[in-house]
Structure formats: C-alpha cells, structure tokens
Amino acid sequence: MLLLRRSSRSLYLSALCAAGAVAALTPRAAAGAPISTPDLPPCGSPPTPSCLLQQAAALQDWGVNIRRQLHRHPELMYEEERTSALVQEVLTELGIKYTSGWGRDRRSSLVDESLLESSTERGDAEELQELQQQQQQQQRRQQEKTGVIGTGIVGEIGTGEAPCILLRADMDALPIHEQADVAFKSEVDGKMHACGHDSHTTMLLMAAAILKKNEASIKGTVRLVFQPAEEGGQGARMMLEEGLLERNPRPSFALGLHVSPELPTGIFASREGPLMAATGSFHFEIVGVGGHGAMPFQTHDPITACASAVQNINSFVARENDYSANSSGFVSVTQIQAGSAFNVIPSECTLKGTIRAFSNEKLRELQLRLRQVVQRTAEAFRCSLRVRSLYTNTPTLRVHPKALAVFKQAVSAVLPSSRVEGMEPTYGGEDFSFVLDKLPGVFAFIGIGSGGQKAGHVPTSFGLHHPRFALDEEVLHLGAAAEAQFAFDAIRHLLDPQAQEEKLPQQEQKKHEEDL
Incomplete structure (x- = not known):
C-alpha cells in the first residue's frame, strides 16, 4: 500500500465533514485544477x-x-x-x-481451510496464515505510525x-x-x-x-x-x-x-x-524431487505431474459440468512456472488460475474438486501438493x-x-x-x-x-x-x-x- x-x-482523519472545512480536508494541490460547481437550473418539487x-x-x-x-x-x-x-x-x-x-x-487468509483435506495441506495452510498474520500486524503498526487509513x-x-x-x-x-x-x-x-x-x-x-x-x-x-x-x-x-x-x-x-x-x-x-459470476483463484505448488535432466529416473518429476494435472483439470470440468444457466462453471489455469536451467529437473512446479461459476454452491464444488484432482494427480507421480492459496474472490x-x-x-x-x-x-x-x-x-x-x-x-x-x-x-x-x-x-x-x-x-x- x-x-x-x-x-x-x-485529510483522512476527518470523522464527519460538512461544507466549510475546506482547509483541513481538500489540499487543492493534490486534486489539480480547482473544482467549482456550475449553477443548475431550478426544478420544482418533486x-x-x-x-x-x-x-x-x-x-x-x-x-x-x-x-x-x-x-x-x-x-x-x-x-x-x-x-x-x-x-x-x-x-x-x-x-x-x-x-x-x-x-x-484487511484481507485475511488466502486459504479457505474447509476446502482442504489432508493434515499436510492443513499444516501448509497454517504456516501460510501465520506468516500472513505477521505481515498484517506489521502493516497495522505501520498504518498506526503513519496515520494511513x-x-x-x-x-x-x-x-x-x-x-x-x-x-x-x-x-x-x-x-x-x-x-x-x-x-x-x-x-x-x-x-x-x-x-x-x-x-x-x-x-x-x-x-x-x-x-x-x-x-x-x-x-x-x-x-x-x-x-x-x-x-x-x-x-x-x-x-x-x-x-x-x-x-x-x-x-x-x-x-x-x-x-x-x-x-x-x-x-x-x-x-x-x-x-x-462467483469468482475464485488458486495457487498450487506440486512438490517432487529434483535432479539431473539426464537421469529422470532418480527424480519425482513435478513438471510431468503438473502437465497431467492441467489435462485432468480440463477433463473433470468438461465431463462433470452441467452447462445449464445456474450450474455452469469452469477452471482456467493461467500460469505455470518451474525450473531455471535446461538440464535440471526442478523440485517444484507452480500452478495458478481462476475459477468461475454462476452460483456460490457451484463455485465451492469446483474448488473442492480442483484441489482433489490436483492432489491425487500429484500423488500418482510420487509428488505432493502444497496449497498456497484457494479462496473466493467475489460471490455471484x-x-x-x-x-x-x-x-x-x-x-x-x-x-x-x-x-x-x-x-x-x-x-x-x-x-x-x-x-x-x-x-x-x-x-x-x-x-x-x-x-x-x-x-x-x-x-x-x-x-x-x-x-x-x-x-x-x-x-x-x-x-x-x-x-x-x-x-x-x-x-x-x-x-x-x-x-x-x-x-x-x-x-x-x-x-x-x-x-x-
């Protein structure tokens, strides 16, 4: 911020501001040219x-x-x-x-814990929330110090x-x-x-x-x-x-x-x-074991798991979605990030994206299935899922x-x-x-x-x-x-x-x- x-x-510390308190409230240098309201033609009542x-x-x-x-x-x-x-x-x-x-x-948690399943995921969420709470406390102290509201x-x-x-x-x-x-x-x-x-x-x-x-x-x-x-x-x-x-x-x-x-x-x-639509977002990390690109058999490749996860996301949305007006929804993967060298299989792959639905209930259903599908895909490739964010941005x-x-x-x-x-x-x-x-x-x-x-x-x-x-x-x-x-x-x-x-x-x- x-x-x-x-x-x-x-300017921001006023409680109830009436006309006339211009000096304390409206530094004209911040607003640009002076604002002067033109005279309006009178109307009757009503x-x-x-x-x-x-x-x-x-x-x-x-x-x-x-x-x-x-x-x-x-x-x-x-x-x-x-x-x-x-x-x-x-x-x-x-x-x-x-x-x-x-x-x-005052945005709080980036993870809706009710959408999580395993103790590992909950541990990751708790760690993330603890970090975010520390950041918020630091932000509040800074706001109190500077007067920003x-x-x-x-x-x-x-x-x-x-x-x-x-x-x-x-x-x-x-x-x-x-x-x-x-x-x-x-x-x-x-x-x-x-x-x-x-x-x-x-x-x-x-x-x-x-x-x-x-x-x-x-x-x-x-x-x-x-x-x-x-x-x-x-x-x-x-x-x-x-x-x-x-x-x-x-x-x-x-x-x-x-x-x-x-x-x-x-x-x-x-x-x-x-x-x-109701909207949600997600940030997942598929965690494996990295290694040399010439020896993939010594790794648990998160990129392969990530690629399969994207295919499985598209498949479950297409096959399970009822496209009637109040039930439709979709998931779009919009970011994939992994690796930094051409000959190194990384240990992590990041998936980010958005979820949309025309009912709050459908959004929640998609959120639950998304987490479940990505987690089980990761496990199939001997990797694990870390949920960095999974929450609702706006309701329908x-x-x-x-x-x-x-x-x-x-x-x-x-x-x-x-x-x-x-x-x-x-x-x-x-x-x-x-x-x-x-x-x-x-x-x-x-x-x-x-x-x-x-x-x-x-x-x-x-x-x-x-x-x-x-x-x-x-x-x-x-x-x-x-x-x-x-x-x-x-x-x-x-x-x-x-x-x-x-x-x-x-x-x-x-x-x-x-x-x-």
Whole structure:
C-alpha cells in the first residue's frame, strides 16, 4: 500500500465533514485544477425527470473536467489517495456531509481451510496464515505510525431517515500502460483507468450535485459510496465489515453502474437473477524431487505431474459440468512456472488460475474438486501438493427483480431515448456482489461504444482492461441522470410500493407501443 505523506494525513482523519472545512480536508494541490460547481437550473418539487436531465446536461463540462483529472492520475487498489482527496473536495464544495477512512485493506487468509483435506495441506495452510498474520500486524503498526487509513468515502443527502438508497462507484485503476491517443492520458507509467472507474466516480459526483440541489424533495436518504479496491481487492467487503450497511438508516435498495464498450452510448443492460459470476483463484505448488535432466529416473518429476494435472483439470470440468444457466462453471489455469536451467529437473512446479461459476454452491464444488484432482494427480507421480492459496474472490452478483423494475422505470422516465436491454450472464466478476448479497439492488452496464463514430474521436470499441480503452464522455451526464432518477423513484416505491407497481406496467406498455 502506498503510504500517505504526513502533510496530507489530516485529510483522512476527518470523522464527519460538512461544507466549510475546506482547509483541513481538500489540499487543492493534490486534486489539480480547482473544482467549482456550475449553477443548475431550478426544478420544482418533486423535480420532473426532464428537469433532472437538464441539470445533468448542465454538469457535463464540469464532469468532463473531473473525469480527466482522475484519468491523468490513476491509482491502484488501496492507493487511491489523490482520488479520495478530489472526491472529498467536490463533496465539500457541494455541501454534502461525508465520512472518510473507509475500506482499509484487511484481507485475511488466502486459504479457505474447509476446502482442504489432508493434515499436510492443513499444516501448509497454517504456516501460510501465520506468516500472513505477521505481515498484517506489521502493516497495522505501520498504518498506526503513519496515520494511513482507508481511502473510501461515504456521503449522505436527504433527511437522514428511512427509506435509504445506496449509490456506489468504484475508484481504483489498473496496472496497465495506457496506449489510448488522448490528450489527457495517464501521467503515471504503468497505471491506467482501463475499466472506466474514473467515469463511475465522476457520474456519482454529478448525481450527488443533482440530488443536493433537489435535497428538499428527497423524502428519505441517499447514501453515496465511493469504494476503493474493486479490481481484486475486495474493497466492497472491507467497507461492509466496517459497518457500511449497519449505519442508520439501513439501505433498502442499491445501485451500481459500469461502463461497457459493447453497448451504444447511453443504452443500459442488465437482467434479473445471476448477472456476474462467483469468482475464485488458486495457487498450487506440486512438490517432487529434483535432479539431473539426464537421469529422470532418480527424480519425482513435478513438471510431468503438473502437465497431467492441467489435462485432468480440463477433463473433470468438461465431463462433470452441467452447462445449464445456474450450474455452469469452469477452471482456467493461467500460469505455470518451474525450473531455471535446461538440464535440471526442478523440485517444484507452480500452478495458478481462476475459477468461475454462476452460483456460490457451484463455485465451492469446483474448488473442492480442483484441489482433489490436483492432489491425487500429484500423488500418482510420487509428488505432493502444497496449497498456497484457494479462496473466493467475489460471490455471484444477483439483480433483484423489483429493484430492476424501478431502475427500468427511472431510465424510461429520465432518458426517453434510452432503454434497459436484457443480457446473458457474464463470467466476469464484480465485488458489488458483496453488497447485493446483503440487500436488494441493481447492477447495470451503460454503453460508451458510440464515441468512435464521431469525427476526430478515438475508438471506443476496445474492451475493458485494454491499453487502448477509451470512453465516450457523453455517457457522464446520462449515467448521472439515471442514478439521480433511480434514487427518487426508489424512495417513492418504498414509501408507496402499490402505487409504483401499478405505474410500472403502464410505462412498459407505453414503451412497447413507442417501439412499435
């Protein structure tokens, strides 16, 4: 983890920060150009969807400025200090109360002991966990010494009473060297916002500005969550363990958005039920007896065992997997490492990879069988298995049907030319699933793919995590409008669910007639 400079440490020690505490909270040198919110056209009470869209459009240039500042200065998981400073500056400028210091890195064991079988494996796991605990203690002592705490932020708008709606954006970047031909490309070698988290953060800040402007019309509470460490760091889980959902009022619905180059700009996609896979990872070492390459009969060759293990993994997945929607899954071996000389058979061979499934139960089944197959293959070649890591990264992400219905209603109202398309589940993982495991909510993709069709615009068709990934920034005000409208509609639904449910079929029928 990147450690804070002492001069900026006070930024992260605030408990509850209201507007006006700018000097202690927002060092402008860290955030880049000053952030000044434009005046928004007034709306009635409650605000109409068309007025919310007008306000979002008025924020477009402001949002582009914020997004480009974030894009120039990408930060990896648990290092989002500058990003957090900028978010806090904007929230303070908007007069939004917030707490900081959320999402400290407290990842524990890399081995789920319930997936182990033999005493040797358990001994290896205990040794690994003891080492990791020592590292964590050292990390905590260093954090206490330097004042470093989490970079996550939680803001609130509204009455402070139920019903409560949670809106979430992730903030971290990726260890990728940017190749996109844009004037505001990453200024940090080997780091890039190649998954659009800079736009997610910006859209939520824009939605926050809209909601704050219309705060008198909010008959409940909107909780804004700016989350660190989505890219494999389980930042959402860290914030949950710190009590994100235990604060009063407890959220009743949650929404997270993610940009997608596979969709036209401003078009959404989601589905009821499992949307994204449960994910796991593994790191095995097959341990044998090394020796001279000319005398393999004197060795217990771990490379041969490793090669057979890969074949057996592929075979058991293919033969035992039911490819129905809720039961499918797979295992991919992505790294094999062994040896350092052409004439030496090594004593160890390393296997690493990922596991994906559309149910938590299927993921666990694959984890158990994977360990069993690799262990018995190793034993067949007179080798042993050492489990270095075997654990779940994220649970299955499931979309709640009522929350999705409210989201579709919101998109239809505020963006009449847009729609929420259906989609097939994806084997990608997303740690917002930790939140949706605890409360009803929606995760939806919003398209950015039309930007490349504009004259002079860089291509926006490159996939997520690609070094030439680029964004159609027109998406910023569209996503912000959808988030703000969802907050209002979800609160209305929770206050009067019967009236809202009667309204939904009418809107669906109207949309169908327009499509015809």
